[in-house]
Amino acid sequence: MSRYAGRSRELGAFLRERRNRLAPAAAGLPDTPRRTPGLRREEVAELTGLSVGYYIRLEQGHARHPSYGVLDALARTLDLTEDETRHLKALGGQREAPSAPATERVSRSALRLMSLFAPPTAVVVLGRTGDVLAWNRSATRLFPGRLPEPGERPGPGSNNARYIFQDPSARTLFSNWPEVADDTVAHLRSAAGHLVDDPAVRALVDELLETCPEFATRWARRDVRERVSGDKHLDHPQLGRITIGYEVTALLDEPHQWLVVYSVPAELLHAPMSKS
Template sequence: MGQAAVGDGRDDGLVIRTAANALGGFLRSRRERMTPEAAGIAPGATRRRVPGLRREELAELAGVSVGYYTRLEQGVSGSASSAVIDALAVALRLDPAEHEHLRILAAPRRPTRPLSRRSRLRPSVRELLAAIPGTPAIVIDHRADVLGWNRLGHALLAGHVDFDAPDTRIRPNIARMLFVDPHHRALYRDWHAKAQVTVAALHQAVARHPIDPELERLVGQLAVDSPEFARMWARRPVRTCAYYLRELDHPVVGRVTLANETVTLPDDDQQIGLFYAPLGTPDADALTLLAHSLEERLTPATPSEQENAR
């Protein structure tokens, strides 16, 4: 993918790079995060000019030459063997999600066409959403574009947006809403945790789709519009989890804590997000209340009710 700088043009990490440079940027971010003490390196007599480990220190820990590691980090060498990646992961003490992300970034890349097509929601998935009216559900693609939701999912997450918005040319985007839409942002009592997960998901999407102009534009515009996004993006968070507890402050039902289960659709780079609470709990009662309020809004008024309303 071509480079797309954002912000004031400085190389502060807010760039979607080629696969080689993405690999180097991730390695650099984790090297700078790693302290010499954590790596078992005794403090030296000279003052350190850079945070974290020096390149030569990491290269020695991983058992590779300084020149080879430097080429990896500078993007001159765009791939590395599995043995080298595993050694670097151990030296940097990466968690399993970070290790897998490093593998994806380091995998040899074949020339590929830019991914520009619009994601489509399969009719069967649309029918599935409609078949679970009692459970809030939403489908997003790798760009965090909303492809569809059921009525309760729409009412829970974005009641201020038109229900049919996913079918329009410009779809709602969960990442954009989270950082620049005050209504959606106010929904999350645990906004920072949700934001970190969202940025991590976009980083992983970039690794899987290194040539995606729409994804590139999304990240670039978010970095310009939201300093918080820019800072989070530069830290290159990586997380993999299909289950979260979401603490919401909903404008209709108030405070509610819901489980958020994410299911990846086979053969599609799409995910279904489901929100629920154990039966018999106040949180489940809140979802029932939201469903009732939705029914009242969608049920046409009778002639007598219309007359009384005049």
């Protein structure tokens, strides 16, 4: 059996994790000493307006298809972020996504957009599990050893999560690797909430849980976050220490694909780089 729980069980686990994280004072309750951190199930049920029995069934994965109103009330009670609320509603079946195909076809609009970016801007297209489906030559140079020349067949390490957790060069390249690792898992958890029954997602998560303790620790936190822009700090083997910005855009013609654009500093356009 897969170690990645089904939708109802994952919903219950997510509720338990967030209930245990919420301080009583943040929920308007007396901050008195407790044996365990967080709120009690009875308190969450009362604050949400649910029966204790029904809430317990939710946490146990036995109450399927909770209503939008129930999920919305739980999100408010547990003080969830927007990303966490979307994740909760996806697990509750309120945002069912189209079934993902076994083989992903690269978004045609993404390929057209890629042609508009000139060097040194690096561009990649990520699939639903974080596989790099398309990229330009600048991306090959920006992430040495990860991607071959455009048009060649990428290896398993082109997958975003595998690269971060299984490729030792990623720990050297990203000077803030722990933060990058946190974001990688939080994004995968967010995507997986919409694709709980996808075999490719299950296989990737199971593989990383088995082989990467640092992934397993982060996965157990059930953090959910969708970073659409920010900076990455690199210790690049040819360019030295640089900071690059990135922007992530969802692609409407292919669900669960993203176009990621990395803004490399203009002064590096003519910087010498080795052929390694």
